[in-house]
Amino acid sequence: MTEETPVAAETQESIAEALAKGKLKRVRRILRDLSAAETAELLEQLDEDQQQIVWDQIGDVEEPAILELLDPTLAERLQVNSDDNQLEALLDSEDETDISPIAIVREALEAGRFKRALKVFALLHPSQAAGLLESLPPGERSSIWSRLDSARAGQILVHLREEVAASLALEMSDAELLEAARQLDLDDLVDLIQALPFGPGRQLLLSMDVKKRQQLADMLSYPEDSAGGLMNIDHISVRADVKVGSVLRYLRLLEDLPDHTDKLMVVDRENRYQGVLRLSRLVTSMADELVRDVMDAEFKPLDVLMSSQEVARQFEDLDMLSAAVVSEDGVLLGRITVDDVMDSIRDDSERAIMGMAGLDDEADMFAPILTSTRRRSVWLGCNLITAFLAASVIGQFQGALEQIVALAVLMPVVASMGGIAGSQTLTLVIRGLALGQVDTGNLRVLLGKELGIGTLNGVLWALLVATVAIIWFGDLGIGWVIGLAILINLVCAVLAGLLIPLILRRFGIDPALAGSMVLMAVTDVVGFSSFLGLATLFLI
Amino acid sequence: MTEETPVAAETQESIAEALAKGKLKRVRRILRDLSAAETAELLEQLDEDQQQIVWDQIGDVEEPAILELLDPTLAERLQVNSDDNQLEALLDSEDETDISPIAIVREALEAGRFKRALKVFALLHPSQAAGLLESLPPGERSSIWSRLDSARAGQILVHLREEVAASLALEMSDAELLEAARQLDLDDLVDLIQALPFGPGRQLLLSMDVKKRQQLADMLSYPEDSAGGLMNIDHISVRADVKVGSVLRYLRLLEDLPDHTDKLMVVDRENRYQGVLRLSRLVTSMADELVRDVMDAEFKPLDVLMSSQEVARQFEDLDMLSAAVVSEDGVLLGRITVDDVMDSIRDDSERAIMGMAGLDDEADMFAPILTSTRRRSVWLGCNLITAFLAASVIGQFQGALEQIVALAVLMPVVASMGGIAGSQTLTLVIRGLALGQVDTGNLRVLLGKELGIGTLNGVLWALLVATVAIIWFGDLGIGWVIGLAILINLVCAVLAGLLIPLILRRFGIDPALAGSMVLMAVTDVVGFSSFLGLATLFLI
Missing domain, CATH: 1.10.357.20 (SLC41 divalent cation transporters, integral membrane domain)
Structure with a gap:
């Protein structure tokens, strides 16, 4: 404590009064006019409950300076108490009477406590974070968005409604957007480019390396609501004339399989689709069996131009987890996984219900x-x-x-x-x-x-x-x-x-x-x- | 050809006239009055196109007698031409102007050609067959239903709307229903029992063997729209302290894994949930690694009483293919697979849309x-x-x-x-x-x-x-x-x-x-x- 600045008695009094009345906004207004030293001194004069409440009103920016001036035990206690476990418990709770994530974030933002608001987002999965972001008014949405790191932003971006995704993507610099896009699967990247206005979308496409740009251009050539629009190209393909043991060795080299890999695609020399080899079959087969003998050649691939409704119906009727997508002449192009199909079913049903009232389901709830x-x-x-x-x-x-x-x-x-x-x-x-x-x-x-x-x-x-x-x-x-x-x-x-x-x-x-x-x-x-x-x- | 019965010239003429006008009903009426020999003779006098058309109007019952009397090459040609490939092509076609399965089946039934109608059902997957069955008026529905074998009937039953399922199940004898039920997964069986009126449902439950009855009773105790109502108990569980090699050997003994097995459940000695071992991880692991070291202990199980909406949201948010269901004290009870979740999402959305008009989505479109x-x-x-x-x-x-x-x-x-x-x-x-x-x-x-x-x-x-x-x-x-x-x-x-x-x-x-x-x-x-x-x- 390098200097002693006595806090005017009237400041203390008005803080106490504001606290007694639960007027946190007034507390924040008073705190804003105080120096770090004054705030520290004020804190030390309050009782434990009041300390915590006042502390929660202090912005991220001022925190370090004040912490330095505080009594070390008090500083530690304030930091420990604040959040984390409590926040996690709040978010996990299914009790509807509890305070909602929307309210937590908005209150945190209003109190200038960005750290707390960001922590909520960090605790959520990308799709949940996207939902929460959409529930915030545009101003608060942007202020959160500008503080998320690019990797996280990319994951969230693909789960946002088109209009929200486009407007937030446009708030990012070209470099940030490119960095965020780098984290995405190809199919998600395609969706993102389609959601962006033409200019920035093209810009993003051009900033990819040649190979990726070519793949993207291929995938962008299919209608959004077709099998081609739903597919990804992260499948693993093997040949029919190799042994199960070799396949297993090959997979071990890969170490990690793409998400939702329940089957490998079997192709011939010209990459024409032959059938599928299920992992569940692979693990129950002997190492010296041939892929040809354990694969399922009856499993029908989907035509790349099949409508997404038809794709969804096939997935539902046949209870598939993933399916191969082939061109008209039977060449394997990619695969569709059930998670994307599920999203597409949900989107369709939402579009139908919103459409009946003449609303657009991709629109921002808080559009101007x-x-x-x-x-x-x-x-x-x-x-x-x-x-x-x-x-x-x-x-x-x-x-x-x-x-x-x-x-x-x-x-x-x-x-x-x-x-x-x-x-x-x-x-x-x-x-x-x-x-x-x-x-x-x-x-x-x-x-x-x-x-x-x-x-x-x-x-x-x-x-x-x-x-x-x-x-x-x-x-x-x-x-x-x-x-x-x-x-x-x-x-x-x-x-x-x-x-x-x-x-x-x-x-x-x-x-x-x-x-x-x-x-x-x-x-x-x-x-x-x-x-x-x-x-x-x-x-x- | 044991006898020669000359077909009256006027019969021939009226057939030709009816064919020219495309009046197939009249053709059938005329044919009904002819003996097998007369029909055979008539057929031989027609040109190729006409032969095929007339042949298609002949009921299953009369076919064998007429075939015997026909010239062998003609008999063969008629049988080859009739159906199968053409039927398959018709069903596969996505062209809306083509004749629909509903129309094919109803025309076949009207013409008394049950074989053709049943063939359509045989070519479809159970859920598609269920949809088609629902599209038929009750009389035609019953006549098809009574001719399906029990195994097939069971598979179709679980895909029908509740009201249709209940009424068709009641048309079966107790023995047939039991036989059909024997083919079903436990979760489907639970759904079926819930769809049946109390008496027959209880009857069916009681006719199961003791072990199955106990399992069913357990599953029936959870609300239909909870995780417990969605779960199945066909999961494979392993212990954390065994080696990957042993797991693989164990799986090979099973030969076939349950459908939609993308992960094994890891449990302790008391069957308490520890985590999951993904097949995709299993196939990329070395044989001497311990399950403990390759399992995903972070993967959260679902509480058995979680609502089905919440289950669906978790599956969507976390892109899961299957998830473990545990009791309040962490004991592994079963698993939920994404196909059942997808059905539940579809059901919910249908219920919402129908509900807005005050309709029940489980009701029969052709109820009285x-x-x-x-x-x-x-x-x-x-x-x-x-x-x-x-x-x-x-x-x-x-x-x-x-x-x-x-x-x-x-x-x-x-x-x-x-x-x-x-x-x-x-x-x-x-x-x-x-x-x-x-x-x-x-x-x-x-x-x-x-x-x-x-x-x-x-x-x-x-x-x-x-x-x-x-x-x-x-x-x-x-x-x-x-x-x-x-x-x-x-x-x-x-x-x-x-x-x-x-x-x-x-x-x-x-x-x-x-x-x-x-x-x-x-x-x-x-x-x-x-x-x-x-x-x-x-x-x-």
């Missing part, structure tokens, strides 16, 4: 408000068209509405019941189409069944709604008009739910995306026009 | 109409309540509606715009909650952002809709009333989209299921009441 507004307005605009379509139908019946106000009160009921009934059929058919369980082969049976359900439910709810309407408005006529309209709308809704996805697909539009909006337009138009039309005919 | 009607009516009933809620809100403003009919025309626009804007936020928040990317740690940031988007979009669409309304009805007042109502509804919708899932979750209700219906109620009520309320205040 203006960007998000613009994106979401597209879907609202489509909806407005269908809404005005419905309004114009209602507009045709202004005469009826003027005379019988009950029509205006009840008409949304007719439209909404149709919407729900239709969406049930729609959902069933969309799933059936996706699974290949609905096609022209059984469409008529399904149509019959759905019409039956539509009619039965139509009658059931027509009776109920009619009864309520009659009681409510004391008018028999309105009862049977609304009942009939509901029956008509439910039958039409079921029909629309069945046909819309088929028609959309014929036009190359994904029924999961546009289906429900088109359906809603149909059920609104049919619902309003049948109800108001019948009322005009019979009640006026 | 009455059953389906009853199930779907639940969702329609819930919707009716919200629809009447909206109607009652409108009912409060009958006075305004009587005076200004334009209100009735435009009010659905206000409600529907709110519904869409709200569902976008709702979808985003539900995903965020599921991924753990939204919690109290970042809720306020998200709230700010969503409110910003809601306000911006509100202003945008308010202006547009107001303009259209003013032009349509030539009234300034209605323009600014609808504009203001849309702004209010969009902001409320965004708020509701954010809060509803949080509130539902607090009450233990899955927001993915009930969220959109609750949201719709809110946006309808707010939309109608703000629009009609403002109109009452300012326009009347």
Whole structure:
């Protein structure tokens, strides 16, 4: 302790007061104006609990200077107490009432304690770290990102949604990005380049060495959602005419096999695919057996242009862990592993659910408000068209509405019941189409069944709604008009739910995306026009 | 050819005519009335193409008798041509314009050609066969099912949706079901027993031998959606103090390893989990190394009571192929393989999408109409309540509606715009909650952002809709009333989209299921009441 700077009594008092009220921000504001010596002195005057709390408010930058000035036992205690084990326990906990990693990181950042925030990231696996990073507002995200080392950044980068990955990659210098990219598997690198805007992506590609650049260019030539887009080229291939013993010796030379190696690929002299040799078979074979005799030649390879949906279905149907990818003429190009397939299944399902609300699953949850507004307005605009379509139908019946106000009160009921009934059929058919369980082969049976359900439910709810309407408005006529309209709308809704996805697909539009909006337009138009039309005919 | 029965000229003519018109049903009807000898003679009089077509219309039962009477070369040609290769090519084809397996099977069944239909099933993998079986109407499904052998039936059974599996299992005799069950892995058997109604399930359990029954009872004691429910007990465990060479010798004795064995489990004397020994490490290790030195002791086991969602997330995050399952005190109970995890991910995503429309993903697409009607009516009933809620809100403003009919025309626009804007936020928040990317740690940031988007979009669409309304009805007042109502509804919708899932979750209700219906109620009520309320205040 080289100098003694007495801390003004009022500073001490205000700290104590802020602590008593739990106002940590004020504590930090006060601390910011103190010198290291003043802070050290202040710390020593506090009781143990207070010491720890105040210590947690001190930024990484100031820490060393203050530690030096502190009583050594106190310094040690503060450093030991702070974090690590406690942090690990917090992150491992599955208890939902505990403080979440998001809250831990954000509080740490707010307190200027970057070390603690970074420690959270260090304790997580890359994909978890990516998820956490996406959960932070952009400012905090960048400040963490700029402090991660390149190797770690690379691993995290491939797990981020495209938009987030692109924006964070662009925050890095060319050298950092190249360093991060160097750590990646080829398939991940391909994904990264595809996520980047054209310029920086090309830049990154060009900064690779010639061999890697050639491999990357090959892999980039396949569509992202094809087997070629999912494959990696880290497979190990052996020839059919060697002995198991030689294969084992060769593997021992490699020391470490690529992740997810459950089988070796067997190829001929021209690198044409012959079959696979499973490790589980390899370890149960005798050293003098030939690969040809223990390999599985029946195991079918995947065509490089096969769609990723089809790849996923094959993996699921055949319970595969990895599969070979071959060119049209049977040359082995690479392999696909189940972990990438699993990601692709998850992505597809997320895309479907987000797509139904007109959202992009690769978008950043914290994209700038203006960007998000613009994106979401597209879907609202489509909806407005269908809404005005419905309004114009209602507009045709202004005469009826003027005379019988009950029509205006009840008409949304007719439209909404149709919407729900239709969406049930729609959902069933969309799933059936996706699974290949609905096609022209059984469409008529399904149509019959759905019409039956539509009619039965139509009658059931027509009776109920009619009864309520009659009681409510004391008018028999309105009862049977609304009942009939509901029956008509439910039958039409079921029909629309069945046909819309088929028609959309014929036009190359994904029924999961546009289906429900088109359906809603149909059920609104049919619902309003049948109800108001019948009322005009019979009640006026 | 023992007898010559001249085929009547008119029969020949009508066959030729039916063939020319492509009316195969009529061909079959005519053939049914012919004797074997007449059919044989008829066949010999046709040209090659026609022969094949007519031959394909002949049922399995009649085939042998007719073949005997035919010219041997013709008989051979007909048998070679018929099916197999062509069938395989058809099934392999990815061309959507080709005839689908569903259509092939149904046509074959209709033509009474069971052999052909069964051949399709024989060419498919069990899970594909299960999908195809589900795509058939119940009658055809049963007739195929009764002709499958027990081993095959067992494999298919575990891939069927619960309802279909249960109904087909009940069609089998006890002996057949037991025979089919004998082929199954324990985890699949557990699933089957859980899918069966209590009586037959218990019956099946009791007919197993003592050891298996005990194992099954153990596994059945874990919740279906827990690690225990996903695990199998076919793992291979070794001790840490043996040499790699001994392990390899032991594996060779086993000859065949269980499917998806990528690692062996290392346990101590009390069967407590110590770590894993990867096959990829095993094959690269020297024979005299100890398991202890090459095993991965850091690889964390899964707790038997961990939820299946959490299991899936761990598999995805850590890219695992299999993982050990341990009891609370660390005893190794079994292992979970990635194929079961993948199924569980797919099931979850299907359940979510179907659930949003109030459908059960395990239900039979071709369940009896009455059953389906009853199930779907639940969702329609819930919707009716919200629809009447909206109607009652409108009912409060009958006075305004009587005076200004334009209100009735435009009010659905206000409600529907709110519904869409709200569902976008709702979808985003539900995903965020599921991924753990939204919690109290970042809720306020998200709230700010969503409110910003809601306000911006509100202003945008308010202006547009107001303009259209003013032009349509030539009234300034209605323009600014609808504009203001849309702004209010969009902001409320965004708020509701954010809060509803949080509130539902607090009450233990899955927001993915009930969220959109609750949201719709809110946006309808707010939309109608703000629009009609403002109109009452300012326009009347």
